[in-house]
Amino acid sequence: MIGLLTGRVGLVSDSFHLTFGCGLLTFSLFAMTAAQKKPDGIYIYGYKRLEVLATFTNATLFLLFMSFSLAVEALHAFIQDESEHKHYLIVSAVTNLLVNLLGVWFFRNYARVNIAYRKAEDMNCHSICLHVLADSIRSAGLVLASWLLSLGVENAEVLCLGLVSAAVFVVILPLFRATGGVLLQQVPANVPTSAFNKCLRQVAALEEVSEVTRSRFWELVPGRAVGSLSILVKGGENDHSVLHYVHELYHDLGIQDLTVQTDHV
Known part of the structure; x- marks a missing residue:
């Protein structure tokens, strides 16, 4: 005024x-x-x-x-x-x-x-x-x-x-x-890319796992990382042990919300 x-x-x-x-x-x-x-x-x-x-x-x-x-x-x-x-x-x-x-x-x-x-x-x-x-x-x-x-x-x-x-x-x-x-849902900045690659290799190396077909991780908000995995499990193998191992592995990495999809081959 x-x-x-x-x-x-x-x-x-x-x-x-x-x-x-x-x-x-x-x-x-x-x-x-x-x-x-x-x-x-x-x-x-x-x-x-x-x-x-x-x-x-x-x-x-x-x-x-x-x-x-x-x-x-x-x-x-x-x-x-x-x-x-x-x-x-x-x-x-x-x-x-x-x-x-x-x-x-x-x-x-x-x-x-x-x-x-x-x-x-x-x-x-x-x-x-x-x-x-x-x-x-x-x-x-x-x-x-x-x-x-x-x-x-x-x-x-x-x-x-x-x-x-x-x-x-x-x-x-x-x-x-x-x-x-x-x-833009980039990979969580507080987790090194090498750590994700290491976890992916550990999951793929499981005897029950045939292949990891999709791996995506992002930060929903600062301090809350989420992700999803698609895993091919060998026919006749138990999914429960694989799911438990994967969730524990990524939880230790700092992924609070993980969705794992398993398919049998």
Whole structure:
């Protein structure tokens, strides 16, 4: 409203930026609550992946877009040479910085670029922390650019915006890759591929087993790995002993939910 009343386009643009960010944070908080719902007939695995989706949305739509937009803004300022000391934006930047630092303090346990996710809530809380941290970096960059411009430093805005863009990109990239891996159902990141190959060889080496026809493992959410196996059992052999051995083998590997299909040849 102040931006509209005073005709300051920069304040109006900043208000849309903050409103969009608050909307995504609200979605993350909603996902925390909705994820507590138990599995039903439609969502048989429950709603835990909603937190992963919220994290991916937060990382992609807001933080990566922020990095890209800051880089474009820095390039535009360099080409047009429009750097100027915008006092009205500094008030907004300082206020935003103080509020975001308060948010970083609340989520200080997740204030690391790389973190081991033991559950989906960890990933979601980490995305919220990185969200407010990245916004803090952006506000600090604007304040620093204003101070340097007041000292007569040329292209200070270009330099600060470029550094902030690079910093936000580096901070958010690990989270983006982690959430993308979960949504694309990649092999659990905390289990080495060699461990899966070793287990597969041990199952195939069983006297009762003729062949392992299909082996698939993925992470439903951080901290919960699931998988499925299809095994050809030699005719006349007992399935029970094979199933017991396979379940114990993969349970020790960290697979909590394993489905084994056996067929006889």
